[in-house]
Amino acid sequence: MNRSSLEELVKLAERESRFLSDLIKERESLETGLSIAEITQTMGQMYDIMLDNYRQGVESDKRSVSGLTGGEGWRLKNQIKGRPHGGIYAKAAAHAMGISNINASMGRIVAAPTAGSCGIIPGSVITLAMEYGKTREEVVNSLFTAACIGRIIAENASLSGAEGGCQAECGSAAAMAAGAGVELCGGTPRQVSNAVAFALKAVMGLVCDPVAGLVESPCIKRNGFGAVQALLAMDMALAGIDSVIPADEVISAMDEVSRAMPVSMKETAEGGVAAAPTGKRIADYLMNSGAYCHN
Amino acid sequence: MNLFDVIGPVMTGPSSSHTAGAVRIGNAALDLFGRKPDKAVIRLYNSFSKTGRGHGTDKALIAGLLGFAPDNTRILYALEEAKKSGLTAEVEFAGEEPAYHANTAEVIMYHGDEKMDVLGKSIGGGRIVITRVDGYETEYTGEYHGLMTIHNDVPGVVSQVTGSLAEAGVNIAYMRLYREREGSEVMMIIDTDNHIPMEIKEILNSHPEIKKAAILNQN
Numbered sequence: 001m002n003r004s005s006l007e008e009l010v011k012l013a014e015r016e017s018r019f020l021s022d023l024i025k026e027r028e029s030l031e032t033g034l035s036i037a038e039i040t041q042t043m044g045q046m047y048d049i050m051l052d053n054y055r056q057g058v059e060s061d062k063r064s065v066s067g068l069t070g071g072e073g074w075r076l077k078n079q080i081k082g083r084p085h086g087g088i089y090a091k092a093a094a095h096a097m098g099i100s101n102i103n104a105s106m107g108r109i110v111a112a113p114t115a116g117s118c119g120i121i122p123g124s125v126i127t128l129a130m131e132y133g134k135t136r137e138e139v140v141n142s143l144f145t146a147a148c149i150g151r152i153i154a155e156n157a158s159l160s161g162a163e164g165g166c167q168a169e170c171g172s173a174a175a176m177a178a179g180a181g182v183e184l185c186g187g188t189p190r191q192v193s194n195a196v197a198f199a200l201k202a203v204m205g206l207v208c209d210p211v212a213g214l215v216e217s218p219c220i221k222r223n224g225f226g227a228v229q230a231l232l233a234m235d236m237a238l239a240g241i242d243s244v245i246p247a248d249e250v251i252s253a254m255d256e257v258s259r260a261m262p263v264s265m266k267e268t269a270e271g272g273v274a275a276a277p278t279g280k281r282i283a284d285y286l287m288n289s290g291a292y293c294h295n
Numbered sequence: 296m297n298l299f300d301v302i303g304p305v306m307t308g309p310s311s312s313h314t315a316g317a318v319r320i321g322n323a324a325l326d327l328f329g330r331k332p333d334k335a336v337i338r339l340y341n342s343f344s345k346t347g348r349g350h351g352t353d354k355a356l357i358a359g360l361l362g363f364a365p366d367n368t369r370i371l372y373a374l375e376e377a378k379k380s381g382l383t384a385e386v387e388f389a390g391e392e393p394a395y396h397a398n399t400a401e402v403i404m405y406h407g408d409e410k411m412d413v414l415g416k417s418i419g420g421g422r423i424v425i426t427r428v429d430g431y432e433t434e435y436t437g438e439y440h441g442l443m444t445i446h447n448d449v450p451g452v453v454s455q456v457t458g459s460l461a462e463a464g465v466n467i468a469y470m471r472l473y474r475e476r477e478g479s480e481v482m483m484i485i486d487t488d489n490h491i492p493m494e495i496k497e498i499l500n501s502h503p504e505i506k507k508a509a510i511l512n513q514n
Contacts, residue, residue, distance in 0.1 A: 032297065039298070043298075043299075043302065045305075046299070046302050064309070065309070065349055065350070065351050065371075066348065066349030068349070102308065103308030103309045104308060104309045105308070105309075105371075106308055106314070106351050106370060106371040107307065107308060108305060108306070108308075108366055108368050109305070109306065109308050110304075110305050110306075111304055111306055111311055111421075112301075112303075114311060115309055115310055115311050115314075115315070144298065146301075146302060147298040147301045147302040148298065148301075151296050151298060151301050154296055154301065155296065159301070160419060160420070162419060176301075213342060213345060213349070214349040214350065215308070215309040215350070286348060286349055287388075
């Protein structure tokens with residue numbers, strides 16, 4: 001079986017009437033020689049850090065190291081408290097931005113798949129788990145599905161902003177979260193692959209244009225949007241909507257777009273909003289504070 | 296690719312290349328120097344220089360020299376930690392250097408009369424390559440256990456080093472020698488599959504032809 005194909009994995013799961021995460025754990029155990037208990041424990045450790053980040057991210061308006069951002073998650077969480085609109089999507093966005101805020105202030109995070117996109121998976125998956133009372137075991141299992149989707153994207157396209165723009169980083173994170181969400185909410189393997197396709201198509205072509213080259217603006221907000229996009233993709237898939245283009249072909253299309261994308265829009269801070277007058281002014285300001293000495 | 300390269304690694308933010316990678320360059324420099332430096336001069340080039348402040352690249356390198364791992368939450372306080380442990384660190388944001396990789400740092404370490412000059416690049420995802428050590432071109436990634444020697448270019452030194460590794464039951468994965476010219480000094484870096492016992496360092500240090508030796512065990 002071609003392990004770089006989501007379609008083949010989905011077909012196998014359908015044939016054997018099993019969860020994707022069970023197949024993925026088995027295969028990972030075979031390939032690494034570690035027991036399923038061991039890899040489940042390691043994923044549990046990742047989940048514990050994500051949970052800490054999930055709670056702490058929206059607790060304060062602590063500024064980033066550069067001072068450019070801070071408190072985005074906290075602000076949104078306060079705004080939506082007790083209000084009906086926005087619902088679970090806005091909560092997920094608040095938590096995703098909060099986790100991204102922790103990253104920007106040099107806190108300890110789980111790169112998922114990267115540091116710049118680290119808020120999306122925990123922000124959306126843990127919000128779902130909290131809202132619907134999912135068990136720890138169910139959430140940890142869904143993270144295996146997320147990881148496997150990410151690996152398939154890495155093997156056929158890229159997970160890095162420098163190689164593929166933001167579509168490859170936040171887009172992939174949203175696709176991973178969408179797939180994990182479908183499994184967590186009881187969807188089928190086919191629905192997982194539809195959710196992946198929806199999430200990636202939503203941001204096909206999105207450039208990586210960090211202001212002053214920092215993982216802050218627009219990255220933190222894009223983590224918020226990424227969580228919403230993941231949950232919407234999940235809901236569409238659970239509603240029985242089919243992707244016209246199969247997930248594997250969407251991934252390959254994303255790779256094509258990555259190759260066509262100018263270097264100025266792949267994390268070099270030379271294009272997009274990074275090259276806007278205000279973006280450039282911020283970059284100059286941050287750069288010109290001179291060398292410092294420490295004794 | 297391991298699944299925990301996708302969900303993971305656990306690291307201190309904000310950037311795998313500019314923060315986690317910078318810590319690992321510091322770690323590798325510390326391992327190569329083989330002792331705690333009391334002074335260090337760090338020069339950041341290109342993207343490291345341009346965006347290093349906001350990414351905490353300066354703090355990350357100092358933390359690396361203190362032996363912190365990339366997921367240590369004290370990286371943010373590296374300046375204070377350096378002061379506490381008697382390391383004087385100077386950081387220069389050295390601007391553009393077209394000959395160097397986008398994410399390059401030079402780390403010059405001092406301890407008394409001893410000095411070592413290390414150049415490293417962060418190539419993405421927290422992975423690094425040390426490209427120069429005291430003027431020798433190298434390709435050290437810090438991903439394996441191993442050892443480094445700088446020794447006189449005379450017959451027999453390599454076989455004595457590999458012999459003591461064999462006696463300790465250590466298997467060699469890769470081995471590279473770098474030298475300026477015949478009969479000068481040679482730098483040797485050996486990557487191994489096993490952890491190297493610290494006794495080997497004593498053996499290497501007492502060898503008359505070996506000028507410098509470091510054990511490069513990974514966690």
